[in-house]
Amino acid sequence: MAESVTSNIREPQPTPAKESRFSELAIAELEEIASHYPERKAACLPGLWIAQREYDGYLPPAAIQEVADRLGLSYSEVEGVATFYTMYNLRKRGRHHLEVCTCLTCAVKGAYDVVHKLEKELGVHVGGTTADGEFTLSEAECLDFCGAATVMQVGDKYFTQLTPDNVKQVIDELRNSPDYTPAKLADSIVKVLVPGASATGGGSYSAEDLKNPAGPML
Numbered sequence: 001m002a003e004s005v006t007s008n009i010r011e012p013q014p015t016p017a018k019e020s021r022f023s024e025l026a027i028a029e030l031e032e033i034a035s036h037y038p039e040r041k042a043a044c045l046p047g048l049w050i051a052q053r054e055y056d057g058y059l060p061p062a063a064i065q066e067v068a069d070r071l072g073l074s075y076s077e078v079e080g081v082a083t084f085y086t087m088y089n090l091r092k093r094g095r096h097h098l099e100v101c102t103c104l105t106c107a108v109k110g111a112y113d114v115v116h117k118l119e120k121e122l123g124v125h126v127g128g129t130t131a132d133g134e135f136t137l138s139e140a141e142c143l144d145f146c147g148a149a150t151v152m153q154v155g156d157k158y159f160t161q162l163t164p165d166n167v168k169q170v171i172d173e174l175r176n177s178p179d180y181t182p183a184k185l186a187d188s189i190v191k192v193l194v195p196g197a198s199a200t201g202g203g204s205y206s207a208e209d210l211k212n213p214a215g216p217m218l
């Protein structure tokens with residue numbers, strides 16, 4: 001039987017319930033950023049980073065709605081931005097989001113051996129999250145550190161020169177770390193935009209950090 005011509009039409013989605021999770025500091029950061037632009041919508045990208053930090057490292061519909069409300073935009077405008085850039089998390093990640101570069105240089109240097117070792121070690125496939133919520137495993141495009149392949153980003157840290165033999169050491173180190181790395185990454189990015197504005201305890205890049213990335217440098 002022929003499919004109805006209306007079968008592809010999506011039902012209107014309900015408006016997300018409104019939440020107000022931005023702290024006073026987060027509101028101050030957003031206002032400071034917005035003050036640098038002639039239009040408030042220019043603060044949409046940093047606004048989403050602030051939301052990703054305030055909403056535990058990801059952007060549920062309520063977070064998108066809060067950014068829209070604070071910047072005077074529609075939900076669909078902000079949702080369009082949040083769904084375009086892959087660095088925004090639209091679903092909750094593990095406490096550590098392992099993003100292994102499998103682009104050309106890292107692939108040649110054995111990135112997939114590292115990925116398979118991580119899958120075995122964690123008991124999840126790429127895209128999965130461990131049952132205890134500690135780790136989410138993903139593949140990433142070039143992390144711009146090709147000279148130190150294989151490279152893995154975890155929040156605001158880069159682990160370099162990974163091999164199947166040394167990834168367990170990294171996993172153990174992360175297990176013992178108290179950080180919630182998706183939120184820490186968002187905090188670091190906001191602080192780059194508003195130097196010194198945040199007192200949330202997250203990390204922040206410094207020239208020294210970038211010269212000395214975390215993890216094995218073998």
Ligand code: FES
Nearest residue numbers: 101106143145146
């Ligand atoms: S190819 Fe992996 S960091 Fe560039």
